[in-house]
Amino acid sequence: MAEASTKLRGVNLGSWLVLEKWMVPSLFEGLAATDETTWCAELGEQAGERLRAHWQRWITRDDFAWLAGRGLNAVRIPLGHWIFGADYPYHRSYGAARYPFVEGGIQVLDQAMAWAQEFGLHVVLDLHAAPGCQNGFDNGGIKDVCEWHTSPEYLEHSLNVLERLAERYAGHPALHAIEVLNEPRWDVPTDYLKAYNLQAYARIRKHCPAQSVAVVFHDGFRDFREYLGFMQAPQYRNVLFDIHRYQCFERSDIDLDIYGHLHKAAGAWKGEADAIINELGLPTLCGEWSLGLDLKVVSLWAEGPFNHAMEHMDEFQKNVAYRGYAAAQLATFEKYQGWFFWNYKTETTPAWCFRECVERGWLPSVFA
Template structure:
């Protein structure tokens, strides 16, 4: 098995082993917390029971079965740098708790790997939050902080977690790929990022041979052309380039109507895929995308105004618009080695919930 066959069609199992408040608002009720770090720091010892209950409920064996029944063949599983327990460097956001994070996530991940194997799903394991936070987003573990690239011990811990993940699952039949780091921010220097990716590749390859496991790196919100010539064969093998594509964060996108959204997906993003396939020398995946167009529902930080393309449509028009936007994105991302919808499940935001999108008819009911 290698990274190039067959096409990966999958979902992210978001807000499971790494919380995002907008996806599971019920878990944060009554708390000031904005992310998993402050959730654990604020609750202290009480965090364990609440979070372990969430781990057991949010994604189950039945969910893996449901995905497989619909012809999906892959899942991307985000996790935090604390997955193995308390050996991570301290950060001031932890307050007086030296090790605030709840332990036991690795057992949940073990179970997920076995479920994936049972139902024939391939797994991309994704280091989604690095020590010190690599992007300042809630999904990086500490909202408003981006310091991962400023301390050697943060870098080293991230590398050691990747190596331990590689060592633990090296022989697991479900392991398809290991992603070095999710969404390092645009102002993390490109040279720093590249040297981290090269070091991560080396750590992962100590345990996972190229013929079995792909190594994935994210574009860091910069042009793919900054990576032309990077991590090429024969020295580097089975490497995948990851990009994430959304149309709800940038003001120009927010002000677009649905026709412009579909044109961007079916035009600009199609052309981008053709260019990447022609120039980069690496297979690529769109590791995150959604039908989300309304910034208000995902953002703990945005100022607004919260206009969006569907706000003045009736229910039928919204339904057709969602189907059209879904189809134009899918057709673009099918040009790649594969794609992963963000996310499998949310509590209150159907356009970001794969299961809702399928059940409402916005996405196909069969992906074979």
Template sequence: MDKTTMKLRGVNLGSWLVLEKWMVPSLFEGLQATDETTWCAEMGPRAAERLRAHWNSFITREDFRWIAGHGLNAVRIPVGHWIFGPDYPYHPKYGDNRHPFVTGGIEVLDRAMDWAQEFDLRVVLDLHAAPGCQNGFDNGGIKDVCEWHTKAEYREHSLAVLERLAERYRDHPALHAIEVLNEPRWDVPTDYIKAYYLDAYERIRRHCPPERVAVVFHDGFRSFREFLGFMQPPHYQNVIFDIHRYQCFERCDIDADIHAHLRKSAGDWKDEADAIITELGLPTICGEWSLGLDLKVVSLWAEGPFNHALENMDQFQQNVASRGYADAQLLTFEKYQGWFFWSYRTETTPAWSLRSSVERDWLPSSFA
């Protein structure tokens, strides 16, 4: 199959190589930490043993087997800028430890790549947490800090990590794409993001030809129309545009009933998909989506009220609503080049766990 036109149906392996507190609260119990940076800084010498145990247990070879066995063909693997070890710029959140992050993640990623190859899964490697943090979210590595775009050394280290990933896995059969930065925040200047994306493309292309590996960039929470004419062929080849779509973070969505969520999924988002496909000139994926409608379980520190569409339903109604919401989203996202559910596993809520959602019959038992 032509790798540049392959339909991707996949799942994110979130909170594995980049911790998110709401997904794995057991790791954060008794700590003040809110993200991987402050977790490592607070844990200190205890961090290595605890985190390596998490790496070895949270996602295993059997999970790759399960993913492939249910007809999915791809995984998106978030990584932090510290994946190669202590060559990253200092940030004050590190405290007295110049290099707080646990080493050994790259060997876990090596293993994951080989498991993906074994089970014929394609891998999108995603720079999820950049130095200085690109979005101020816990998933960016440092909650409430968004300084990635303020220092040249942060930008350069991000590019260097992308190039090292490209060089390391250039010949690996499982590598499908490299995503150059996850969710840069809406107030990071568009021109700065675009210039970074262009440089990232060139750095990756030093090692990975377009017929083998795609380069993915995220919309940065802004209209796709801000990227019209951007990274077009013939100079730029095998470039993929990434959008993330959720309905639990904005008050208008939180206050909506299930029928409004279905209309947005099958109506508004379908219209958006048609517009992107018609106007943008780049293949597009929905790199993150979920069945989550309850903000409280996602952001353990968010301010309420925590109302949501399913709260007054009995179990039967919740199951019907969840299946309907899943199907409405899938029908829309199938219009794109592909999609990746967030995420494969959580400790907290089944609506954010593909495996739990399949086991509860909210999602199909086979995606083939």
């Protein structure tokens, strides 16, 4: 049962139902693929066995138990528009394959919902990759393509997936919220996004009443003030606003020393939180954040220089810096309705791996 007042403290279960190469490079070894779409298209018939093995291995019941044991109460689960199988529009990146994506993800999601219920975790289902790709990022399904907003067919399929999720999990004790679209890019028109959010709300509300399930929309990389007066009560109920906050993608952030990063997290971001809380009229989540400051380990596209605040520190100084950066962010994000660390695990870098951050002492050992 989703109450708007529930404080969410959780992690993202990324690179599970939507692959990201930088997080699971072992799956991409020897391939030209840069994202799940091109991975499936390139592997063809071999994709099924390899991806199903990854689904079973990457996240297990033990992971849900570990999270609950640390006092966390929520998971955000990114999923692709292909979650229900071969009913999605064609895109040229599929090549000769009409339906390249591996089937069976919905059964994995069913299992995740059952584990969440068993351990008392709230689930946010997140449409992370939309047809045509909404942002041009690998996490949107097709790197360097941003065409989701150019086709009524893409829009309708997105809405249909959301409605099917709402119908399938309506009444499920673990379902806390459905996020209608992850990170639509800054150049997708705001009016188009707003219209989509309203339609998505209506589709979800057909099956999931406001007292039991929240509807989440992302800021689309634009100032929260562009949404002042949008989706307000009493017409719209249990709506959550999602922001993502990182300090490793823009040159002005990359060039900061550790004191600059701490100041931004506990200063500018705290001021932003106060403004959102006072002005927006919607409970807000920080749906993604991390301890990552080194762009080189996360990006398939960025050009250097890859300087970062930690590069000349010894191990003790790095540990101090990571603890400080974690604490500064948590102190700010605790002002919101909740937060979700990106990501629960990676194959590569501890600063983006929640479990390793906890085990190294950079993050608290208990979150309750």
